[in-house]
Amino acid sequence: MIVTGASGKAGRVVARDLLAHGYEVLNVDRQPGPGSHGPDATVHLLTADLTSYGEALEALGDGAWGRRPDAIVHFAAIPSPVHATPAEVFRVNVTSTHAVFAAAAALGVRRVVWASSETTLGLPFDRPPDHVPVDESHVYPETSYAMSKVLGEELARQFSRIAKITIIGLRLSNVMVRSDYERFPSFWDDPHVRKWNLWGYVDESHVAQSVRLALEADIGGADNFIIAAADTVMKRPSRDLMAEVFPAVPVAPTVGGHDTLLSIDRARAVLGYDPQFSWRDLY
Numbered sequence: 001m002i003v004t005g006a007s008g009k010a011g012r013v014v015a016r017d018l019l020a021h022g023y024e025v026l027n028v029d030r031q032p033g034p035g036s037h038g039p040d041a042t043v044h045l046l047t048a049d050l051t052s053y054g055e056a057l058e059a060l061g062d063g064a065w066g067r068r069p070d071a072i073v074h075f076a077a078i079p080s081p082v083h084a085t086p087a088e089v090f091r092v093n094v095t096s097t098h099a100v101f102a103a104a105a106a107l108g109v110r111r112v113v114w115a116s117s118e119t120t121l122g123l124p125f126d127r128p129p130d131h132v133p134v135d136e137s138h139v140y141p142e143t144s145y146a147m148s149k150v151l152g153e154e155l156a157r158q159f160s161r162i163a164k165i166t167i168i169g170l171r172l173s174n175v176m177v178r179s180d181y182e183r184f185p186s187f188w189d190d191p192h193v194r195k196w197n198l199w200g201y202v203d204e205s206h207v208a209q210s211v212r213l214a215l216e217a218d219i220g221g222a223d224n225f226i227i228a229a230a231d232t233v234m235k236r237p238s239r240d241l242m243a244e245v246f247p248a249v250p251v252a253p254t255v256g257g258h259d260t261l262l263s264i265d266r267a268r269a270v271l272g273y274d275p276q277f278s279w280r281d282l283y
Contacts, residue, residue, distance in 0.1 A: 002060055002069045004028045004050060004100060005076030006043055010115065010175045010207050014073060015043045017208030026069075028059045029076060050076050051092055056099035061107050068107050071215055074100045074114035078145070081119075086144035093148035094155075101155050105163035113214040116153055116169035116224055118262060119146035124196035131250045132198065132242060133263035136171070136224055153224055160222035167221075168214040173202040173228035173262055181279045188235050195245050198261040199232035206275040213271040225267040230275050231258040 006015035006027035015025045027045045048059035062068055076096055078089045097114070104112050122129055122140035130138060141147045149171075156167035174197055187194045210227045232238055238259050242251050255261070258280075267273035 001071060001073065002026050002028055003043075003073040003075060004096075005074070005115075007031050007045070008075060008079060009177065010079075010172065010204075011073075011075035013175075013177070013204040013208055014075060014211050017212065018073075019043065021212060050096040050099055053099040053102060056096075056103040057106060060100070060103045060109070069109060071111040071113065072100065072104055072109055073211055073215070074112055076100075077115065077148075081143040081145035090144040090148045093145070094151050097148075097152040098155055101159040101167065105159050105165055109165065111166040111168070111215065112156075113168045113170065113211055114152070114156070116171045117146065117149045118171050118173045118197055118200065118226065118228070119143060120149050120153070120171055120224075121226070121262070125198060125246075126196075128246045128249050129198070131252070132246075132261040133252060133255065133259075133265075134198065134226075134261065135263040136226060136266060153222075156222040156224075166219065168217070168219070169222070169224035170207075170210050170214060171224055171226045172207060172210075173197065173200040173226070175204065175207055176201050176279070177204045178282075181282055184233055184279055187233050191234065191236065191241050191245050194233055195241075199234050199238075199241060200228045200260060200262045201233050201279070202228050203275070203277050203279075205277050206273075209275070210267065210271065210273055213273055217271050219270065223270070225271060225273070226262050226264055227267055227273065228260050228262040228264055228275070229278060230260055230264065231278050231280065232260060233279070234258065 001023045003015045005011040007029040027043045032045050048055045050056045077093045121134050121138050141150045160167050
């Protein structure tokens, strides 16, 4: 199994989880990450610039392990709109995604699972959503980062059509590792602080689960799924938050308690996604 970007925050979690579930993992990235060297090294690193199609083809092909991978998990990217200029975010994310998909198609790889983003849904929600919970049909990219992910989803559709390859995009919410939950109390007093993604988050365990499910699901073609926790980051009920911050937005009658406002219904139904962990378990 090749995981691009396994030196990063989410990619690292995914690589470790795949190892724990019996997969052999190679990290293809521009820099090393935890586990890529040292006495307990388990995730081996192959350094490559994936914005180059030639380097992507070489790194993902026979030269890596002497055999072609059955599947690729593509998490290598500039991880947010604030990590570089808009032009650089767009260039790196689109060219690397194109190179990985094109290399996978050329090499006959059967499946790619990749990190799309919740930003495709309209983040930041300065423009109110059409309805909540927001589902996969709600596509309003507002930044170059979001546009790079929307174009990645279109690239996935076309490469899947051309090469008959399965490409699953995971529209990940704001990824949290366990140390991140220390910040949650700072969100609770002012609901406007986290309105930018409808108070959503996704735990590292949810990300890892969603990748394994997408690798193993009996589905084909190209598809995209929202991956979020089942609840919000807030102590106040979801309907109260919407009434104060987005009073004109219709709320589905199924929303109750602290339910997420980023719909995970399709991921549940199609992938079997079942995000059990909540930050509330820690408080």
